[in-house]
Amino acid sequence: MLSIxxxxxxxxxxxxxxxxxxxxxxxxxHAIMGPNGSGKSTLASVLAGREEYEVNGGSVDFQGKDxxxxxxxxxxxxxxxxxxxxxxxxxxxxxxxxxxxxxxxxRAYRGQDALDAVSFLSLMKEKMKLVEIDQSLLSRxxxxxxxxxxxxxxxxxxxxxxxxxxxxxxxTDSGLDIDALRIVANGVNSLRSKxxxxxxxxxxxxxxxYIVPDFVHVLYNGRIVxxxxxxxxxxxxxxxxDWIKEEADKATV
Amino acid sequence: xxxxxxxxxxxxxxxxxxxxxxxxxxxxxxxxxxxxxIRFISAKKEEPEWLLAWRLKAYRHWLxxxxxxxxxxxxxxxxxxxxxxxxxxxxxxxPNSLDDVDPELRDTFKKLGISLEEQKRxxxxxxxxxxxxxxxxxxxxxxxxxxxxxxxxxxxxVREHPELVKKYMGSVVPANDNYFAAxxxxxxxxxxxxxxxxxxxxxxxxxxxxxxxxxxTGQFERTLIIxxxxxxxxxxxxxxxPQRDTNQLHAAVVEIYxxxxxxxxxxxxxxxxxxxKNGKGGIYNFVTKRGICAGDHSKISWTQVETGSAxxxxxxxxxxxxxxxxxxxxxVAVTNNMQQADTGTKMIHIGKNTRSxxxxxxxxxxxxQNSYRGLVQVMKRAENARNFxxxxxxxxxxxxxxHTFPYIESxxxxxxIEHEATTSKIGExxxxxxNQRGIDTESAVALIVNGYCKEVLNQLPxxxxxxxxxxxxxxxxxxxx
Numbered sequence: 001m002l003s004i005x006x007x008x009x010x011x012x013x014x015x016x017x018x019x020x021x022x023x024x025x026x027x028x029x030h031a032i033m034g035p036n037g038s039g040k041s042t043l044a045s046v047l048a049g050r051e052e053y054e055v056n057g058g059s060v061d062f063q064g065k066d067x068x069x070x071x072x073x074x075x076x077x078x079x080x081x082x083x084x085x086x087x088x089x090x091x092x093x094x095x096x097x098x099x100x101x102x103x104x105x106x107r108a109y110r111g112q113d114a115l116d117a118v119s120f121l122s123l124m125k126e127k128m129k130l131v132e133i134d135q136s137l138l139s140r141x142x143x144x145x146x147x148x149x150x151x152x153x154x155x156x157x158x159x160x161x162x163x164x165x166x167x168x169x170x171x172t173d174s175g176l177d178i179d180a181l182r183i184v185a186n187g188v189n190s191l192r193s194k195x196x197x198x199x200x201x202x203x204x205x206x207x208x209x210y211i212v213p214d215f216v217h218v219l220y221n222g223r224i225v226x227x228x229x230x231x232x233x234x235x236x237x238x239x240x241x242d243w244i245k246e247e248a249d250k251a252t253v
Numbered sequence: 254x255x256x257x258x259x260x261x262x263x264x265x266x267x268x269x270x271x272x273x274x275x276x277x278x279x280x281x282x283x284x285x286x287x288x289x290x291i292r293f294i295s296a297k298k299e300e301p302e303w304l305l306a307w308r309l310k311a312y313r314h315w316l317x318x319x320x321x322x323x324x325x326x327x328x329x330x331x332x333x334x335x336x337x338x339x340x341x342x343x344x345x346x347x348p349n350s351l352d353d354v355d356p357e358l359r360d361t362f363k364k365l366g367i368s369l370e371e372q373k374r375x376x377x378x379x380x381x382x383x384x385x386x387x388x389x390x391x392x393x394x395x396x397x398x399x400x401x402x403x404x405x406x407x408x409x410x411v412r413e414h415p416e417l418v419k420k421y422m423g424s425v426v427p428a429n430d431n432y433f434a435a436x437x438x439x440x441x442x443x444x445x446x447x448x449x450x451x452x453x454x455x456x457x458x459x460x461x462x463x464x465x466x467x468x469x470t471g472q473f474e475r476t477l478i479i480x481x482x483x484x485x486x487x488x489x490x491x492x493x494x495p496q497r498d499t500n501q502l503h504a505a506v507v508e509i510y511x512x513x514x515x516x517x518x519x520x521x522x523x524x525x526x527x528x529x530k531n532g533k534g535g536i537y538n539f540v541t542k543r544g545i546c547a548g549d550h551s552k553i554s555w556t557q558v559e560t561g562s563a564x565x566x567x568x569x570x571x572x573x574x575x576x577x578x579x580x581x582x583x584x585v586a587v588t589n590n591m592q593q594a595d596t597g598t599k600m601i602h603i604g605k606n607t608r609s610x611x612x613x614x615x616x617x618x619x620x621x622q623n624s625y626r627g628l629v630q631v632m633k634r635a636e637n638a639r640n641f642x643x644x645x646x647x648x649x650x651x652x653x654x655x656h657t658f659p660y661i662e663s664x665x666x667x668x669x670i671e672h673e674a675t676t677s678k679i680g681e682x683x684x685x686x687x688n689q690r691g692i693d694t695e696s697a698v699a700l701i702v703n704g705y706c707k708e709v710l711n712q713l714p715x716x717x718x719x720x721x722x723x724x725x726x727x728x729x730x731x732x733x734x
Contacts, residue, residue, distance in 0.1 A: 048689050051681075072688035081689075088686045092704025101700060102690035109691070141704065158690065 513548025535563025
């Protein structure tokens with residue numbers, strides 16, 4: 001589904017990603033872990049098409065398409081969803097209105113008719129249950145005055161509504177208490193299917209107790225330096241990142 | 254919610270949508286301005302002697318005045334001798350019903366989306382449509398008439414209700430009030446007149462549609478709204494003009510009179526042709542709008558959405574004379590490309606316990622300049638006057654300007670005046686967030702701007718709010734990215 005080859009990217013001439021290779025197949029959950037500043041969030045942003053980042057080399061194939069040649073909105077319409085680490089506030093625009101606009105533009109791109117108000121509302125109701133989100137939150141302005149947990153839940157709700165092929169969760173666990181974490185993870189798990197895939201970017205192992213990954217990759221200094229299964233995450237939890245850093249630094253010398 | 258989708262759908266055409274010209278024969282005065290032209294207009298309209306005298310007095314005063322140069326706008330000198338001051342669609346007889354109206358004219362209304370018949374049947378909005386300053390048809394007159402409501406063209410009011418016109422015309426905006434008001438008083442050709450008798454709540458929104466059609470004409474209409482004691486009316490005005498290379502002048506006067514416990518809600522969506530990207534053509538919109546809360550507990554509320562015009566100079570104001578009277582001003586002013594707007598309000602607190610509220614939302618894009626200019630004045634005997642002002646500016650790109658000129662003058666120490674102002678930019682983060690959800694940049698801008706203006710748009714009646722949202726989106730197309 002997703003094939004990243006030797007991806008290199010920089011911001012303001014500072015190289016961040018220095019050759020990422022990653023294969024993601026339908027149905028899989030991949031966790032990307034790593035110390036602060038290793039390039040985890042950059043990878044998520046580059047995949048979503050954030051313009052501040054310059055791609056300096058490599059390729060990204062998404063379902064047979066050259067992802068890097070697509071605009072951010074077309075990537076979204078092709079089925080890429082990024083759950084933001086810091087969801088932005090848009091004053092005066094209700095979540096409902098925002099999502100309806102998004103969903104119908106995605107549908108138009110795919111040659112589907114726009115959803116009418118009734119079908120849209122019933123879809124919303126169905127997905128609201130999934131992520132245990134309250135109606136009142138959705139009639140408020142998007143993310144405005146939301147707590148950290150509410151923002152993250154809203155991200156997962158949007159994901160449920162837009163039904164992406166590939167969801168990238170960027171530090172979705174940061175700032176969540178244990179209940180919110182469980183709700184968010186339940187949402188992600190119940191949306192999982194054999195046709196879609198998820199990349200979970202996280203600093204801590206904690207989230208992976210709830211969203212169990214098939215593969216764990218450790219990103220350090222712009223490269224994936226170690227890959228494994230969920231046991232790797234546990235090992236990292238126990239031993240920290242220093243041993244990985246040492247190993248990686250040795251290998252590059 | 255369905256209205257939003259509709260808006261987004263219609264976001265695809267980027268040119269000025271109302272830029273066609275209706276080919277109807279017009280009956281025009283020669284170019285230029287002098288006493289003979291004024292006599293010509295007055296004679297054409299078969300006006301009484303007192304009105305001609307009033308016009309001439311205004312004209313003579315105008316000659317002594319200087320065009321105001323204090324607004325924060327720049328435009329070349331206007332040649333007042335190069336304007337046609339009277340242009341009326343040619344008609345053999347005055348229309349008695351919709352069927353008598355020139356079919357081409359009716360087509361125009363259809364293009365504007367205000368097909369009179371449809372309006373009549375579906376929306377229950379009474380429309381008085383004014384093209385080139387002559388009112389061509391007034392719907393719903395009969396059913397309003399049963400309630401004693403008068404809603405007609407200004408000319409008809411002069412003919413049928415001269416006592417009311419004589420009493421109130423110029424009582425809120427005197428003929429010598431300012432340069433453009435004086436010009437209007439001298440040469441106005443038509444407009445709308447509305448009278449709500451004591452105790453009557455007008456059951457429908459009264460709506461007027463203005464449009465400048467013929468080339469080189471100025472549009473000088475007058476609107477007079479009189480709300481007697483304990484009455485209520487909601488009045489809507491929409492404006493468009495065809496696309497032209499030359500600038501056209503629009504200098505209107507609106508007067509509102511509210512008696513004891515009367516309430517007038519005046520909403521306008523202004524979409525005059527703004528000129529092209531390089532600032533060629535467009536309307537000069539120099540308008541004087543003022544209301545007086547003459548009676549105790551009366552209320553006047555202005556809501557305006559300004560998206561068009563090359564240059565706008567406009568300050569809908571309230572004189573709060575009655576005790577406990579309330580004045581409100583809700584405004585969205587959007588400028589793009591080379592547009593310039595200097596707009597705001599004046600709230601003059603004279604009576605005791607008077608309250609005013611100002612919410613101004615400016616959006617600037619392209620190389621445009623957008624200024625808010627407001628005056629809150631509390632007179633000596635205005636005990637416990639209250640004002641709240643909020644002026645927000647939203648900038649798009651780095652070549653436009655937003656300016657705020659708030660003036661506060663208080664002569665009573667019991668007054669409470671609050672002023673809040675913010676300036677923000679549409680953030681890359683917000684746009685990227687929308688993009689990442691599959692929303693293209695144009696729609697994202699429309700969404701963000703509509704959200705920003707929500708407080709004002711919420712004041713508009715439903716049909717107008719939809720139109721206003723569409724206009725905001727259209728005006729700002731191509732302004733980001």
